[in-house]
Amino acid sequence: MSAFVDEAQLNVRGGDGGAGCVSFRREGPVAFGGPNGGDGGDGGSIWLEADHNVASLLAFRDHPHRRAGDGVHGMGKDLHGRRGEDLIVKVPEGTVVRDMYTGEVLADLAGHGARFQAARGGQGGRGNARFLSNRRRAPKFAEQGEHGKERWLKLELKLMADVALVGFPNAGKSTFISVVSAAKPKIANYPFTTLEPHLGVVRLDESTEFVIADIPGIIEGASEGRGLGHQFLRHIERARVLCLLIDLAPMDGMDPHEQEKVLLHELGQYRPDLLERPRLVLGTKTDAATPEAISTWNGEAISAVTGAGVRKALGRLAVLVGEARSAEPPRQSAITIRPIPEGTTIDKVGESEFRLSGRDVERAVALSDVTTPDALNYIDERLKNLGIPRLLARAGATDGCVVHIGTFSFDYVPET
């Protein structure tokens, strides 16, 4: 049954935040007027969104990277940078999203519209105008933009057939699926070649996809357990649309209309409501059929060998699938999943050295210039607001210990 699970790896990266700007007004002869550096724009985020028009994870197979737009840097005269565009990545309903390395389930996008913020864009940096205070009359620093989050995800989807191929053994079901999808089941000129269902993804264009199931042939009496097909009637049961394949050049000479009648009878015997299921009846092997067979068959027909009628048949199936999907009640009311904010972590990395990590502390020291007393002063205030001195004291830091945050380091001085 492993063939029924679709998997893909996806690398997502939020856009970088734009940097805040350091700029001062010019006021007549005064070189440094008030600070007027604008803020950088936030980077765009990546969202995964369940969409019922997407049927598989095929789109990620060759293109596993997705990136949202960067925020624009702030400029002088209090000009703020534009924010980067979010990127919405459509995935099929029922996609389970895992962290590729830990295997942890991050989201289960069950129903149409459910959204998961897969990678947050970086925060834009604040311009120096924001750091003006009574004590800081001319702040010469601004905040740097934050990098967008990057991560590898593993997507998993239990494939559900949109269309089940129903036909007598040897009708050409496997040939059809091998022509319209990448599925490659065994094909041979004898009945019961296919012993288990195969799924294939039909991709008509960027936004139209459906999953088709090749099911072992059904014979008269299948509903009572004859042949192989009966074991697989339950796969048919789950499909949204049935596609009956009628052999127009049958080895045993069974009349096409008779084939259709028997197939419908077996379906109805198994479950009466299968007859209510939207269906397309397709004659097959038109290239090998006699002129009489063709003339008595006035339904749609194809040749999987020459390709005649195939495109049209797929178009019809796409319409039926689309209608069936929109008629379904929503699987679950749409939900939005955001990552849990991360706290600050503290690690002892040496005899008298500590490392702090986490978004808040890293943001606190991400300034364009940390060498000015103003900037150091600001960092000190902000770390105090985050309760960092208390955290360090509790972790056993003593006077003179070195504390690292990213590439920034300072000496710990206990609060008095």
Ligand SMILES: Nc1nc2c(ncn2[C@@H]2O[C@H](COP(=O)(O)OP(=O)(O)OP(=O)(O)O)[C@@H](O)[C@H]2O)c(=O)[nH]1
């Ligand atoms: N001439 C011609 N032969 C076809 C066409 N489609 C299928 N065949 C042949 O019909 C035979 C049976 O095809 P399959 O696709 O294996 O049939 P199936 O319905 O999957 O059969 P089972 O798996 O046994 O139920 C093979 O010899 C195919 O080459 C067609 O359009 N034209």
Ligand SMILES: [Mg+2]
């Ligand atoms: Mg087959």
